[in-house]
Amino acid sequence: MDGFTEFLGEFAGRLSAFKEIITASALIIIDICALVIICFCSKEKKNVQKQWSKSARHMVLTDAEQKFMFTLNAKEILMGRHISVDLRFPDLSVSRYHALLTLENGIWTLKDLDSKSGTYVNGQKINAKQLHPNDEIRIGKKILYLRRMRPNVQ
Numbered sequence: 001m002d003g004f005t006e007f008l009g010e011f012a013g014r015l016s017a018f019k020e021i022i023t024a025s026a027l028i029i030i031d032i033c034a035l036v037i038i039c040f041c042s043k044e045k046k047n048v049q050k051q052w053s054k055s056a057r058h059m060v061l062t063d064a065e066q067k068f069m070f071t072l073n074a075k076e077i078l079m080g081r082h083i084s085v086d087l088r089f090p091d092l093s094v095s096r097y098h099a100l101l102t103l104e105n106g107i108w109t110l111k112d113l114d115s116k117s118g119t120y121v122n123g124q125k126i127n128a129k130q131l132h133p134n135d136e137i138r139i140g141k142k143i144l145y146l147r148r149m150r151p152n153v154q
Contacts, residue, residue: 093140
């Protein structure tokens with residue numbers, strides 16, 4: 001019986017050491033996976049920023065004096081008077097949800113959202129219109145221009 005008890009004790013000791021080796025190996029594998037994910041995400045972020053830079057082409061909305069400047073840094077920009085919109089104009093001639101500016105395939109499109117006073121591009125009332133650099137946009141009393149800004153060279 002002593003031999004069997006001794007065998008069981010030795011087996012339990014080896015099993016415990018084996019569990020520690022398996023646990024350590026699993027932790028190393030998890031750490032390697034985490035590093036791979038971090039590297040992939042970093043590379044993907046750089047690629048997305050590069051794509052966005054190309055598609056948005058460093059576009060901004062500005063007024064004639066360039067005192068106001070809004071960088072177009074999203075695929076959709078909601079404009080209006082409501083506090084929840086992306087580009088807010090606190091002017092009663094602007095509807096709460098007045099217009100939507102969208103980017104698709106590198107082209108900015110402005111769509112009127114059934115506003116009361118209308119949305120105008122280059123003096124013409126529009127429902128939806130593809131925009132070009134230097135287009136004049138009128139929303140309520142606010143007149144803006146779509147401009148391409150040169151990126152900062154560092």
